[in-house]
Amino acid sequence: MKRYFEELDGLSFSPKEKDALTEILVKGRRGGQTDCGTAVPYRRMAAAVAAVSLLAGAAGAVSLAGISPEFRSMFGISDKNQAEKLAATSVQQTFWDQNGSGASLTVKEVVWDQRSVYALMEFQAPEGDVLPQAEGTPEGRGDYWFTGAPEERRPAEVGLYTDETKTEGAIFSGYWWGIDSLPDENPTDNRISLMFHLTFNKKVPEHLGYCTLENLSQLRIYSGETGDWAPVVYDNLEFDIGFPLTSMVKSYSFTGRSSVMLDGTMPAVVEELSLSPFSLSFSLLLTTEDACEYVNAAGEQAPWRPYILLKSGTKVYTKPGDTMSLSWHSDAEKQFLYADASFYFQFETPIDLAEIEEIVFPGDNDPAEELPNGGIGHTVLFLFYPGKFENETYWTEVNPYWRQSDGEMPDAPEATSQIAK
Amino acid sequence: MKQETERQLAERLVSDYSDMILRLGYSILNSVQDAQDICQEVLLKRMAFAETFPTSAQERAWMVRVTVNACKNLRRSFWRRHTVGLDQAAEQPVFQPEPDGVLEQVQQLPVRDREVLVLYYYMGYHTEEIAGLLGVRPEAVRARMSRARRRLKAELEVQEI
Numbered sequence: 001m002k003r004y005f006e007e008l009d010g011l012s013f014s015p016k017e018k019d020a021l022t023e024i025l026v027k028g029r030r031g032g033q034t035d036c037g038t039a040v041p042y043r044r045m046a047a048a049v050a051a052v053s054l055l056a057g058a059a060g061a062v063s064l065a066g067i068s069p070e071f072r073s074m075f076g077i078s079d080k081n082q083a084e085k086l087a088a089t090s091v092q093q094t095f096w097d098q099n100g101s102g103a104s105l106t107v108k109e110v111v112w113d114q115r116s117v118y119a120l121m122e123f124q125a126p127e128g129d130v131l132p133q134a135e136g137t138p139e140g141r142g143d144y145w146f147t148g149a150p151e152e153r154r155p156a157e158v159g160l161y162t163d164e165t166k167t168e169g170a171i172f173s174g175y176w177w178g179i180d181s182l183p184d185e186n187p188t189d190n191r192i193s194l195m196f197h198l199t200f201n202k203k204v205p206e207h208l209g210y211c212t213l214e215n216l217s218q219l220r221i222y223s224g225e226t227g228d229w230a231p232v233v234y235d236n237l238e239f240d241i242g243f244p245l246t247s248m249v250k251s252y253s254f255t256g257r258s259s260v261m262l263d264g265t266m267p268a269v270v271e272e273l274s275l276s277p278f279s280l281s282f283s284l285l286l287t288t289e290d291a292c293e294y295v296n297a298a299g300e301q302a303p304w305r306p307y308i309l310l311k312s313g314t315k316v317y318t319k320p321g322d323t324m325s326l327s328w329h330s331d332a333e334k335q336f337l338y339a340d341a342s343f344y345f346q347f348e349t350p351i352d353l354a355e356i357e358e359i360v361f362p363g364d365n366d367p368a369e370e371l372p373n374g375g376i377g378h379t380v381l382f383l384f385y386p387g388k389f390e391n392e393t394y395w396t397e398v399n400p401y402w403r404q405s406d407g408e409m410p411d412a413p414e415a416t417s418q419i420a421k
Numbered sequence: 422m423k424q425e426t427e428r429q430l431a432e433r434l435v436s437d438y439s440d441m442i443l444r445l446g447y448s449i450l451n452s453v454q455d456a457q458d459i460c461q462e463v464l465l466k467r468m469a470f471a472e473t474f475p476t477s478a479q480e481r482a483w484m485v486r487v488t489v490n491a492c493k494n495l496r497r498s499f500w501r502r503h504t505v506g507l508d509q510a511a512e513q514p515v516f517q518p519e520p521d522g523v524l525e526q527v528q529q530l531p532v533r534d535r536e537v538l539v540l541y542y543y544m545g546y547h548t549e550e551i552a553g554l555l556g557v558r559p560e561a562v563r564a565r566m567s568r569a570r571r572r573l574k575a576e577l578e579v580q581e582i
Binding site for chain 2: 002003004005007008009010011012013018021022024025026154155157159166169171
C-alpha cells in the first residue's frame with residue numbers, strides 16, 4: 001500500500017497540460033471555460049422570500065398545527081394535514097456573538113427533506129441598536145443578507161454531521177446555501193427574521209442528524225444606489241451555530257431512469273428522482289448540445305419543468321427553480337459528449353405522495369385531452385411507474401396505484417403512443 | 422531574484438507550483454477538475470502580483486495561502502459548478518485514489534481535517550505555520566490533527582508536533 005504522499009504525487013499535470021497552462025498565464029486570460037451554469041445567487045431564495053411576503057399582516061398569527069406562519073406561508077400550507085406532513089421541528093436555541101457585541105441569533109424552527117434544509121431564525125441586534133431600513137429592495141428579495149467574512153478572512157461554512165460532536169460528516173460535491181431576511185413586521189425594533197436554506201445535489205443520508213453554520217460574521221443590507229447587498233451593517237460578528245435535524249419529512253428516492261422529451265423537443269434522461277411532500281428533485285442527463293443550451297437558457301423559469309397530476313385530477317405545479325449544477329463533458333477531440341444537471345423544485349403546495357397519478361413533463365406525457373391533436377400519434381417517453389423508477393416501499397405501501405389498476409406491474413416499452421380517449 | 426520576463430515567470434511558476442497547487446486543491450476540494458481550475462486561478466493571481474518575494478520559501482507560502490483561500494471561496498460559493506468548456510483540454514480526470522488506500526480514507530474526512538493533514542504531512546508545515554495559513558489557533562490545528570488521526574484506519578507516518 002502506498003503512503004499518503006506517494007499517492008498524492010501520482011496526481012500531476014501532463015507535459016501538454018503544463019504547456020497549455022503556461023500559454024494561459026502568458027496571455028493573461030482564463031483558458032476556454034465555457035460557462036454553462038446559471039449561477040445567479042438567491043434565485044431560489046427569491047422564490048422563498050416572495051412566498052413569505054404574503055405573510056404581511058399575519059403578525060402574531062397562531063401557528064397551524066405547531067408550524068410557524070413563516071413556514072406555513074413559504075410552503076403554501078392551508079390545512080392541518082399539510083402542516084403535519086411538513087414535520088417541522090421547533091428548536092428555539094439562541095447563540096450569542098462570541099465577539100461580545102451583544103447580538104444574538106436564534107434558531108427557531110427547522111424543516112428538511114432528502115435534499116434541502118430550511119431553518120427559520122431570528123437575529124437580534126445589540127441592545128439599544130435600531131436596524132436601518134433598506135430602500136428599493138427588489139420584490140421578492142430580503143432587505144438583509146447574513147453571511148461570512150470576505151475572502152481574506154474566514155468565510156462561513158456549513159456542515160452536516162451525525163451528531164453535535166461531529167462524529168461523522170457528509171461530503172457533497174455540490175451544494176448551495178444562503179441566509180436571507182424575511183419581511184419585517186416591525187422595522188423600528190432591533191430584530192429581523194431570517195431564512196436559512198441549504199440544498200444538495202444528492203440525497204442527504206438519513207443517519208445524519210446535525211447541521212452546523214460556522215464563521216457567520218456579517219449582516220449586510222440592500223443598497224438602492226449600488227443595487228446590491230454590499231453595505232455592511234454589522235461586521236466582525238462571530239457566530240458558530242448548530243441545530244439538530246430530526247423528523248425528516250418522509251421522502252422517497254427512486255432508482256432507475258426514464259427518457260423524456262423536454263417541452264416536446266429536447267431529449268434527455270431523468271434519473272435520481274426523489275419526492276417529498278413539498279419537493280421534487282432529479283437529475284437530467286442531456287444528450288445533445290441543443291438540449292444543454294436549452295436548459296441553460298431557460299434558467300429559473302424552466303418552462304419545461306414538470307407538474308404533479310393527482311388522482312383527483314388536480315395539478316400541482318412547481319415553483320421556478322434553478323440548476324444546482326450543470327456539467328458539460330466533452331471527449332478527447334473536444335466534441336460534446338453529454339451534460340448532466342441536477343434540479344430541486346418546491347411544490348406550490350404540499351402534496352400527499354399517495355395521491356400521485358403521474359409526474360407530467362409538458363410536451364411529453366401530457367394527458368391526452370390536453371394535446372393539440374388530441375393525442376393521436378403522440379410519442380410518450382416519460383412514465384412515473386415501478387418499471388422505470390423503483391422503490392419497493394413507495395409502490396407497495398404508499399402508492400399501490402399500478403398494482404390496483406392493472407393487477408400487476410406492466411413492462412412498458414421505451415416509448416408509447418398516446419391515443420386520444 | 423533576477424528580473425524575469427513574463428514567459429520565464431510563467432514557465433517557472435508552472436514548473437515549480439502547478440502540481441503542488443493541484444494536489445493541495447484536490448485534497449481540499451476532493452475534485453480534480455476543481456483543483457485544476459484553482460491552479461489556473463492561483464497562478465494567474467501570482468502573475469498579476471507586482472511584488473517580488475525575497476525567498477522562494479516566502480513565495481511558496483504565499484501560493485499555499487492563496488490556494489487555501491481560493492478553495493474556501495469555491496466551496497462556499499452559492500452555485501458551485503463543475504463546468505468544462507468545449508475549447509478546454511477535454512481529458513476526463515483519470516486520477517483515482519488507491520482503493521482502501523490511505524488517500525481514499527483521508528479524502529472521506531471532513532474538509533477541515535483534510536486541510537491540516539495535507540499541509541502537515543504533504544506540505545511539511547508545522548502546526549504554528551498551519552495555524553497562520555488557515556487563520557485559526559494552533560490549538561485548533563492540533564485538535565483537528567488528533568481527531569483526524571483517530572478517524573483514519575490506516576497509519577500515516579507519525580511525526581513529532
